[in-house]
Amino acid sequence: MRAHSIVRPSHIRAFSGLSRSTPVRLPRSQSQNVLRCSSSPIPVLGVTSAAYCQRTALSLNRQWCQQRNASSAAAAVLEQAAADPEALSQDEIIKNLDPKEWARLSKVRNIGIAAHIDSGKTTATERVLFYTGRIKSIHEVRGRDSVGAKMDSMDLEREKGITIQSAATFCDWVKKEDGKEETYHFNLIDTPGHIDFTIEVERALRVLDGAVMILCAVSGVQSQTITVDRQMKRYNVPRISFVNKMDRMGANPFKSIDQINNKLKIPAAAVQVPIGAEDEFEGVVDLIRMKAIYNEGPRGETIVEKDEIPEKVKATAEERRKMLIETLADVDDEIAEIFLDEKEPTQEQIKAAIRRATISLKFTPVFMGSALADKSIQPMLDGVCDYLPNPSEVTNLALDQKRKEAQVKLVPYGSQPFVGLAFKLEESNFGQLTYIRVYQGTLRKGSNVFNARNDKKIKVPRIVRMHSNEMEEVQEIGAGEICAVFGVECASGDTFTDGQLAYTMSSMFVPEPVISLSIKPKNNKDSANFSKAMARFQREDPTFRVSFDTESEQTIISGMGELHLDIYIERMRREYKVDCETGQPQVAYRETIGNRVEFDHLLKKQTGGPGDYARVVGYMEPTESLEQNHFEEQIVGGAISEKFLFACEKGFNLSCEKGPLIGHRVLGTKMIINDGATHMTDSSEMSFKNATQQAFRKAFMDSGPSVLEPLMKTVVTAPIEFQGDVIGLLNKRNATINDSEVGVDEFTVYADCSLNSMFGFSSHLRAATQGKGEYTMEFSHYEKAPGQLQKELIQKYLKAQADRHKK
Numbered sequence: 001m002r003a004h005s006i007v008r009p010s011h012i013r014a015f016s017g018l019s020r021s022t023p024v025r026l027p028r029s030q031s032q033n034v035l036r037c038s039s040s041p042i043p044v045l046g047v048t049s050a051a052y053c054q055r056t057a058l059s060l061n062r063q064w065c066q067q068r069n070a071s072s073a074a075a076a077v078l079e080q081a082a083a084d085p086e087a088l089s090q091d092e093i094i095k096n097l098d099p100k101e102w103a104r105l106s107k108v109r110n111i112g113i114a115a116h117i118d119s120g121k122t123t124a125t126e127r128v129l130f131y132t133g134r135i136k137s138i139h140e141v142r143g144r145d146s147v148g149a150k151m152d153s154m155d156l157e158r159e160k161g162i163t164i165q166s167a168a169t170f171c172d173w174v175k176k177e178d179g180k181e182e183t184y185h186f187n188l189i190d191t192p193g194h195i196d197f198t199i200e201v202e203r204a205l206r207v208l209d210g211a212v213m214i215l216c217a218v219s220g221v222q223s224q225t226i227t228v229d230r231q232m233k234r235y236n237v238p239r240i241s242f243v244n245k246m247d248r249m250g251a252n253p254f255k256s257i258d259q260i261n262n263k264l265k266i267p268a269a270a271v272q273v274p275i276g277a278e279d280e281f282e283g284v285v286d287l288i289r290m291k292a293i294y295n296e297g298p299r300g301e302t303i304v305e306k307d308e309i310p311e312k313v314k315a316t317a318e319e320r321r322k323m324l325i326e327t328l329a330d331v332d333d334e335i336a337e338i339f340l341d342e343k344e345p346t347q348e349q350i351k352a353a354i355r356r357a358t359i360s361l362k363f364t365p366v367f368m369g370s371a372l373a374d375k376s377i378q379p380m381l382d383g384v385c386d387y388l389p390n391p392s393e394v395t396n397l398a399l400d401q402k403r404k405e406a407q408v409k410l411v412p413y414g415s416q417p418f419v420g421l422a423f424k425l426e427e428s429n430f431g432q433l434t435y436i437r438v439y440q441g442t443l444r445k446g447s448n449v450f451n452a453r454n455d456k457k458i459k460v461p462r463i464v465r466m467h468s469n470e471m472e473e474v475q476e477i478g479a480g481e482i483c484a485v486f487g488v489e490c491a492s493g494d495t496f497t498d499g500q501l502a503y504t505m506s507s508m509f510v511p512e513p514v515i516s517l518s519i520k521p522k523n524n525k526d527s528a529n530f531s532k533a534m535a536r537f538q539r540e541d542p543t544f545r546v547s548f549d550t551e552s553e554q555t556i557i558s559g560m561g562e563l564h565l566d567i568y569i570e571r572m573r574r575e576y577k578v579d580c581e582t583g584q585p586q587v588a589y590r591e592t593i594g595n596r597v598e599f600d601h602l603l604k605k606q607t608g609g610p611g612d613y614a615r616v617v618g619y620m621e622p623t624e625s626l627e628q629n630h631f632e633e634q635i636v637g638g639a640i641s642e643k644f645l646f647a648c649e650k651g652f653n654l655s656c657e658k659g660p661l662i663g664h665r666v667l668g669t670k671m672i673i674n675d676g677a678t679h680m681t682d683s684s685e686m687s688f689k690n691a692t693q694q695a696f697r698k699a700f701m702d703s704g705p706s707v708l709e710p711l712m713k714t715v716v717t718a719p720i721e722f723q724g725d726v727i728g729l730l731n732k733r734n735a736t737i738n739d740s741e742v743g744v745d746e747f748t749v750y751a752d753c754s755l756n757s758m759f760g761f762s763s764h765l766r767a768a769t770q771g772k773g774e775y776t777m778e779f780s781h782y783e784k785a786p787g788q789l790q791k792e793l794i795q796k797y798l799k800a801q802a803d804r805h806k807k
């Protein structure tokens with residue numbers, strides 16, 4: 001038996017083979033038995049030793065502060081924190097240093113709302129803005145009043161009823177509990193659900209401290225839920241979950257909770273249970289305080305709490321409360337101890353445990369309601385205050401360039417030197433708008449900041465807080481907040497400092513585009529506007545790329561999917577009045593080397609004047625993974641000088657940009673240069689670059705190379721009666737079906753499909769399912785294209801080249 005310092009219900013389940021959903025109560029005697037069996041010398045309660053150390057350090061620190069005047073105490077605490085980052089939590093440091101600053105920070109929540117398409121993110125955000133007094137009335141997504149939701153401010157978003165760009169806003173929420181009122185300040189970002197706009201979720205989560213993950217009460221965890229889950233995990237973002245659409249037929253919040261546990265592998269438990277469901281959904285029972293909560297008033301603006309829990313939900317509430325405590329006992333030591341002692345934790349203890357476990361990414365509390373029916377949104381906002389971290393509870397790291405990129409913790413403290421990250425750029429009528437998250441120090445209007453990437457000094461002329469497409473001018477922004485600035489030239493992901501610090505922060509993950517098409521303006525007179533639009537879209541969206549193919553003399557745009565590119569073409573027409581002609585969408589194929597091939601290539605030209613001379617010797621072979629290319633020199637004895645080796649590497653990189661087989665990028669290819677020769681007068685960087693490119697081309701073609709195509713993780717959902725038709729459609733496209741699930745009235749198929757076979761799929765799916773089927777597609781990996789397709793692509797490429805030569 002494995003040694004455990006504390007016996008938890010999950011250990012008992014593991015020993016006895018019980019399933020996760022089986023409730024386990026641990027009698028004291030049993031726990032002692034298990035402990036006796038354990039060979040661990042750690043006493044049961046000894047696990048709190050780390051917390052004990054922290055408390056001791058804190059009290060020493062307090063004494064230290066008291067003995068000094070405030071400012072030197074502040075310096076001392078910071079010094080101590082820098083010397084031993086584990087000694088004090090950041091939150092405690094700030095609480096110690098400056099109770100006033102801590103009081104501000106402890107009431108700030110930077111949160112994002114992320115979910116699968118159409119789960120109700122925008123609808124829920126609209127309620128949040130209304131209940132916090134930020135907007136005067138509620139407008140629906142695709143509503144009949146043709147106003148549209150506040151956060152979908154683009155005309156296109158309102159017409160299509162989808163979110164395309166993430167929108168930032170801020171609001172104040174007054175949390176009322178047991179006669180006490182506390183005001184919290186929220187910076188909130190509503191993100192798109194569609195995979196084509198995934199970069200918006202990526203950059204929002206990079207800078208937010210917490211998230212609300214919305215799920216549909218009927219569909220539960222869906223394909224995009226899994227994607228946003230991955231993104232939240234990538235940036236260590238704690239989350240609370242909200243099961244929306246409790247008013248829909250077939251709503252079942254407990255199915256969603258099971259799926260969070262099983263599919264997303266995050267311990268989750270309900271902190272509420274519904275009172276009624278579907279069209280009889282009335283409100284929720286708060287399982288911590290055991291109170292029934294209802295919404296009253298025309299838009300549910302009044303919260304009514306009742307001690308009396310309706311008879312019909314009493315048993316469920318009791319059972320789910322037990323499950324909550326048990327799940328917490330699995331992830332939190334303090335609750336585990338109480339649980340072992342067979343005591344009932346107090347409300348405060350449960351809340352504190354949920355907060356600890358959520359912030360340390362071990363748990364997600366699940367709320368439920370209906371945004372459209374104006375029910376139970378306010379308790380979810382209380383949950384944001386109670387369980388999501390304030391900026392001082394989140395560890396943010398930067399790399400100190402002066403100390404060999406050593407990692408440093410950023411302290412969200414106003415009087416520290418300023419450090420901020422530009423996470424999003426947007427063109428506005430007043431020039432470039434740059435969204436900045438301030439991690440440390442204060443950003444002031446008129447102050448100078450330095451861009452860590454190029455050391456450029458920039459004056460900050462205007463700072464605003466964003467409210468969707470409106471803005472409010474402010475003089476300064478404190479640590480831990482989000483704002484936007486005007487007139488600051490930079491790229492998305494740049495770090496700004498006050499010039500004293502040489503810190504840089506890691507940027508967000510940018511996925512590679514998978515689809516491209518040629519584009520040109522219909523009228524030549526629109527060329528200037530066309531170029532302007534291209535430059536702007538590219539600056540704003542790192543997943544939208546523009547290139548010029550010199551051979552076909554065409555401008556090529558690339559992006560994350562057909563919808564992504566369609567939206568930019570449409571925006572060009574509306575915002576820049578440029579109508580465009582586009583070619584057929586093209587798949588972003590790749591090329592890769594076959595077997596290992598040795599080369600010994602000599603470039604020698606004598607045409608009067610200075611000649612060309614370069615000899616490169618080595619070999620090429622596949623890399624271990626298909627993800628990137630690799631160049632290495634293993635020259636001994638200086639056969640090629642360093643300067644020329646740089647040129648060789650440049651030649652290699654250029655060759656990888658445009659492969660010899662079909663002119664697409666090369667992947668998974670390694671080149672080693674281990675010998676060569678130079679000439680006293682005729683060798684130059686140019687000759688080595690060219691020689692490498694020639695050697696590359698020949699060796700690559702001799703290796704038996706192949707064309708790679710992108711495979712897409714595809715998820716199709718449709719009403720059950722169309723199951724056969726949908727499977728038929730996928731089979732026609734040679735899809736590999738990995739899994740399928742049948743729900744109450746819908747079914748879902750998970751498949752791998754080649755992107756090439758999926759063009760036009762949306763219209764076929766629509767036709768086969770009476771418009772009721774939906775699908776999402778996300779890049780998975782590259783794989784060798786079928787032989788016939790490779791042949792066709794190579795022939796097409798050769799023919800295009802021959803035609804060009806004839807001209």
Ligand SMILES: Nc1nc2c(ncn2[C@@H]2O[C@H](COP(=O)(O)OP(=O)(O)OP(=O)(O)O)[C@@H](O)[C@H]2O)c(=O)[nH]1
Pocket residue numbers: 115116117118119120121122123124140141142161162163164191192193194244245246247248369370371372373
């Ligand atoms: N029945 C029901 N429908 C809802 C509820 N919340 C939202 N909807 C509807 O679901 C649809 C999608 O809502 P949105 O708020 O646009 O969803 P979203 O997640 O922001 O959508 P994207 O950003 O495009 O992914 C709209 O037609 C809403 O009216 C709810 O609680 N109940």
